[in-house]
Amino acid sequence: MALPAEIVEEIRQIVGSQGMLGRTELAARDPGVDPHNLGADLLIRPTSTTEVSRVLARCQAARIGVVPQGGRTGLSGGAVTHAGEVILSLERLNRIESLDPISRAAVLGAGVTLTVLARAAAAHGLSPGIDFGGRDSATIGGMISTNAGGVAAFRHGTMRERVLGLEVVLADGSVLTELGRVRKHNEGLAVQQLFIGAEGTLGVITRVSLALIPLEGPFATALVAVPDLDRAVTLCDTLQRSGSVTVAAIEIMSGNHVEATTRTAATGEIKALAASPYVALLEVSAPSGADAQLASVLGTAAEAGVIEDAVIAQTEAQRQFMWHVREDWAVDRERPGGLWYDVSVPLAALPSYLASFSSRLRSHDAGLALFVIGHLADGNVHLTVNAPHPISDRYEEIAALVTADLASLGGSFSAEHGIGLEKKATLQRLAGPVKLDLMRRVKRALDPHGIMNPGKVVPD
Amino acid sequence: MALPAEIVEEIRQIVGSQGMLGRTELAARDPGVDPHNLGADLLIRPTSTTEVSRVLARCQAARIGVVPQGGRTGLSGGAVTHAGEVILSLERLNRIESLDPISRAAVLGAGVTLTVLARAAAAHGLSPGIDFGGRDSATIGGMISTNAGGVAAFRHGTMRERVLGLEVVLADGSVLTELGRVRKHNEGLAVQQLFIGAEGTLGVITRVSLALIPLEGPFATALVAVPDLDRAVTLCDTLQRSGSVTVAAIEIMSGNHVEATTRTAATGEIKALAASPYVALLEVSAPSGADAQLASVLGTAAEAGVIEDAVIAQTEAQRQFMWHVREDWAVDRERPGGLWYDVSVPLAALPSYLASFSSRLRSHDAGLALFVIGHLADGNVHLTVNAPHPISDRYEEIAALVTADLASLGGSFSAEHGIGLEKKATLQRLAGPVKLDLMRRVKRALDPHGIMNPGKVVPD
Numbered sequence: 001m002a003l004p005a006e007i008v009e010e011i012r013q014i015v016g017s018q019g020m021l022g023r024t025e026l027a028a029r030d031p032g033v034d035p036h037n038l039g040a041d042l043l044i045r046p047t048s049t050t051e052v053s054r055v056l057a058r059c060q061a062a063r064i065g066v067v068p069q070g071g072r073t074g075l076s077g078g079a080v081t082h083a084g085e086v087i088l089s090l091e092r093l094n095r096i097e098s099l100d101p102i103s104r105a106a107v108l109g110a111g112v113t114l115t116v117l118a119r120a121a122a123a124h125g126l127s128p129g130i131d132f133g134g135r136d137s138a139t140i141g142g143m144i145s146t147n148a149g150g151v152a153a154f155r156h157g158t159m160r161e162r163v164l165g166l167e168v169v170l171a172d173g174s175v176l177t178e179l180g181r182v183r184k185h186n187e188g189l190a191v192q193q194l195f196i197g198a199e200g201t202l203g204v205i206t207r208v209s210l211a212l213i214p215l216e217g218p219f220a221t222a223l224v225a226v227p228d229l230d231r232a233v234t235l236c237d238t239l240q241r242s243g244s245v246t247v248a249a250i251e252i253m254s255g256n257h258v259e260a261t262t263r264t265a266a267t268g269e270i271k272a273l274a275a276s277p278y279v280a281l282l283e284v285s286a287p288s289g290a291d292a293q294l295a296s297v298l299g300t301a302a303e304a305g306v307i308e309d310a311v312i313a314q315t316e317a318q319r320q321f322m323w324h325v326r327e328d329w330a331v332d333r334e335r336p337g338g339l340w341y342d343v344s345v346p347l348a349a350l351p352s353y354l355a356s357f358s359s360r361l362r363s364h365d366a367g368l369a370l371f372v373i374g375h376l377a378d379g380n381v382h383l384t385v386n387a388p389h390p391i392s393d394r395y396e397e398i399a400a401l402v403t404a405d406l407a408s409l410g411g412s413f414s415a416e417h418g419i420g421l422e423k424k425a426t427l428q429r430l431a432g433p434v435k436l437d438l439m440r441r442v443k444r445a446l447d448p449h450g451i452m453n454p455g456k457v458v459p460d
Numbered sequence: 461m462a463l464p465a466e467i468v469e470e471i472r473q474i475v476g477s478q479g480m481l482g483r484t485e486l487a488a489r490d491p492g493v494d495p496h497n498l499g500a501d502l503l504i505r506p507t508s509t510t511e512v513s514r515v516l517a518r519c520q521a522a523r524i525g526v527v528p529q530g531g532r533t534g535l536s537g538g539a540v541t542h543a544g545e546v547i548l549s550l551e552r553l554n555r556i557e558s559l560d561p562i563s564r565a566a567v568l569g570a571g572v573t574l575t576v577l578a579r580a581a582a583a584h585g586l587s588p589g590i591d592f593g594g595r596d597s598a599t600i601g602g603m604i605s606t607n608a609g610g611v612a613a614f615r616h617g618t619m620r621e622r623v624l625g626l627e628v629v630l631a632d633g634s635v636l637t638e639l640g641r642v643r644k645h646n647e648g649l650a651v652q653q654l655f656i657g658a659e660g661t662l663g664v665i666t667r668v669s670l671a672l673i674p675l676e677g678p679f680a681t682a683l684v685a686v687p688d689l690d691r692a693v694t695l696c697d698t699l700q701r702s703g704s705v706t707v708a709a710i711e712i713m714s715g716n717h718v719e720a721t722t723r724t725a726a727t728g729e730i731k732a733l734a735a736s737p738y739v740a741l742l743e744v745s746a747p748s749g750a751d752a753q754l755a756s757v758l759g760t761a762a763e764a765g766v767i768e769d770a771v772i773a774q775t776e777a778q779r780q781f782m783w784h785v786r787e788d789w790a791v792d793r794e795r796p797g798g799l800w801y802d803v804s805v806p807l808a809a810l811p812s813y814l815a816s817f818s819s820r821l822r823s824h825d826a827g828l829a830l831f832v833i834g835h836l837a838d839g840n841v842h843l844t845v846n847a848p849h850p851i852s853d854r855y856e857e858i859a860a861l862v863t864a865d866l867a868s869l870g871g872s873f874s875a876e877h878g879i880g881l882e883k884k885a886t887l888q889r890l891a892g893p894v895k896l897d898l899m900r901r902v903k904r905a906l907d908p909h910g911i912m913n914p915g916k917v918v919p920d
Contacts, residue, residue, distance in 0.1 A: 103808045182839055190607075415642070418646055
């Protein structure tokens with residue numbers, strides 16, 4: 001189904017020719033993480049909230065689906081589009097309108113990338129308080145729409161906690177503007193919260209106000225070999241209670257992930273860590289001498305048998321390499337067509353959860369490999385399941401193994417990558433009728449004609 | 461309008477005679493902050509979610525209003541009740557079901573008070589991460605329903621950030637149970653968020669899971685005289701960036717508040733501080749020697765002219781007296797019938813906001829006095845306006861002065877005390893048609909017959 005020509009013309013009247021990309025231009029563009037992101041015939045790039053509002057009002061009248069897109073770094077298919085839909089890219093709403101270093105608040109367009117915001121904040125000794133691998137492409141609007149988490153969420157919360165205010169255009173073109181710059185605001189029902197994590201199914205976030213935090217550092221960074229997850233959890237608790245260091249990151253990786261990402265480039269010292277079942281990446285700051293403080297904490301941990309070995313970064317280059325070891329996708333490059341799962345588990349239950357999942361997986365199909373990376377302090381792990389050949393069509397089959405005991409442990413089948421299309425069946429299977437009914441009631445109340453990111457998140 | 465006798469009898473079948481209090485028993489009970497809280501003829505005290513569910517289903521069928529109550533410490537009339545309504549007290553849902561010190565999560569009944577939870581958490585070296593004056597009476601369910609803030613919100617967020625999961629009974633008796641114990645969970649539309657801050661207008665929170673944080677301390681505590689708010693803001697920034705101390709509290713009080721609360725009991729040293737326009741209460745911890753570290757930071761601040769004088773608590777009794785100076789209501793006891801306003805303002809704009817509000821107030825009526833207390837780091841101040849005689853009937857008149865320039869400054873007219881009945885007119889005046897419409901759509905979608913806390917929060 002193609003878009004009616006008269007609608008395309010009316011949209012052109014609103015956003016101008018510069019604001020539209022057709023099939024040919026889209027074919028030349030990078031679709032981002034999912035090859036189907038640019039499946040629609042038309043991408044529009046408004047430059048203002050007013051333009052967004054007029055486009056939505058027109059699309060609702062014509063019952064045309066609108067799919068908002070940020071940096072297209074989403075991992076769950078929330079930005080996938082089809083012929084007959086309109087892609088609404090926020091890429092030209094990319095201005096940092098104000099940044100107040102005393103109040104620690106910034107007001108900006110939804111299309112600003114995390115890296116651009118982080119750089120602007122750093123000039124004032126501040127930070128967005130959130131960070132993850134997709135930082136150069138991911139936009140603030142997309143991050144709010146998926147309630148992004150990442151490395152620092154265990155201390156500064158997910159995007160939901162970073163948001164002070166939003167401007168949102170609703171399906172009918174009306175504009176909700178709540179761009180206050182204070183943390184404490186309780187001005188009636190928290191309707192604004194609905195748009196956080198909604199993946200564009202309830203409206204389009206156009207502008208935001210965010211809380212910033214004082215920039216930390218300098219950091220001491222280490223890779224640490226741990227014999228098992230129980231001891232990784234102990235290390236996590238010890239570090240956070242040490243009193244001498246402030247913990248900025250506690251990432252966890254399975255040894256086979258480290259083996260894959262260090263194979264070609266690492267020094268022998270770092271490469272050797274991959275022989276351990278798990279490797280943690282630690283980053284801390286301290287009032288003075290972070291390196292020495294971290295070495296002291298790790299020395300005590302080693303004596304107690306909590307860790308087996310540790311390498312503290314001696315240079316900025318080495319520190320960056322350690323992060324590369326964590327963030328590199330070698331595992332997916334080498335064996336494409338694997339599956340990603342994104343769970344969180346209460347920390348006390350994480351070791352036993354991973355032990356039983358890995359045993360379920362082995363009994364199910366001994367040909368499948370499991371790689372683990374994640375944000376340890378949040379109990380949030382990303383599980384890559386792959387094989388020498390693509391297994392993309394086996395998502396649901398393996399999801400059943402991933403989620404078997406998650407709910408009873410108090411964990412979540414959807415930690416920080418969103419539902420999109422990929423996890424809709426899992427949501428329908430696990431959410432229960434009351435939650436599903438509430439989601440549908442809210443969707444109907446806010447988007448009665450179902451034009452906002454059709455088919456995503458909310459099960460039919 | 462009285463409750464129909466057959467309904468009362470049906471409710472008795474559900475909760476038993478022990479679970480009901482009638483007019484006579486209610487007359488003997490403490491109504492809490494608002495004398496109208498116990499205006500209904502019937503209070504029921506269910507002992508389980510199932511009982512709550514059956515009562516709500518019955519009340520919805522009979523179109524009877526249900527007003528959930530926690531500790532009745534609310535300051536905005538959100539718990540006020542009338543004849544013909546049923547009060548649903550959560551006081552017997554008061555069990556801490558689990559407290560996992562490794563995952564730092566607790567699951568508990570909505571009727572547990574903050575003090576009881578704090579004590580249980582402290583036994584494991586943990587804290588709820590939230591604190592305020594009403595701690596002994598305020599319940600967790602009530603705190604979530606008003607998205608309580610308090611002293612520690614600038615570091616650990618308001619209740620919204622402390623909540624991991626909720627169990628909520630909806631108006632039709634259906635039960636939403638999402639009691640996961642992880643911070644990262646994005647399982648579709650965030651319908652759960654709607655109940656946080658809804659003051660019982662969308663459903664009844666029966667059980668919750670909360671995040672805990674490592675217990676801090678020992679603390680160094682000081683009262684500090686500052687010559688003006690600009691310098692108080694500078695002190696706030698300096699402390700948070702010092703690197704040597706971790707700030708647990710930065711409270712602010714106007715000199716006249718300190719004068720009132722120290723008049724009868726204080727030592728001369730503390731009493732003398734009241735001569736300053738503003739006094740800050742600071743509480744910090746440090747890896748070692750918090751007192752010395754605080755003294756050093758304050759010494760530097762004094763040399764720079766940021767503070768005028770400081771008293772560091774030498775004993776636990778003195779520390780507690782400093783908190784008493786902050787939390788005592790002498791100002792309201794001495795001049796009853798005053799008015800409270802609860803605003804937050806971006807920190808950079810707070811000094812000029814308070815200067816212009818106080819000047820607006822003086823020009824409006826020179827007979828009115830203004831007292832200020834609040835949580836400085838959040839820009840959240842509570843403004844008491846009073847006179848030698850009661851002025852309770854002048855709320856709206858003075859609200860207009862309070863809110864005159866708030867929105868343009870990026871502030872909020874409702875920081876942490878909720879809307880209840882008191883701020884409904886202000887909400888209607890300032891929220892804008894799109895926000896009001898969204899609130900009504902959500903209210904209708906979740907409580908179509910309007911039985912949940914009728915007349916509160918959502919303007920008609």
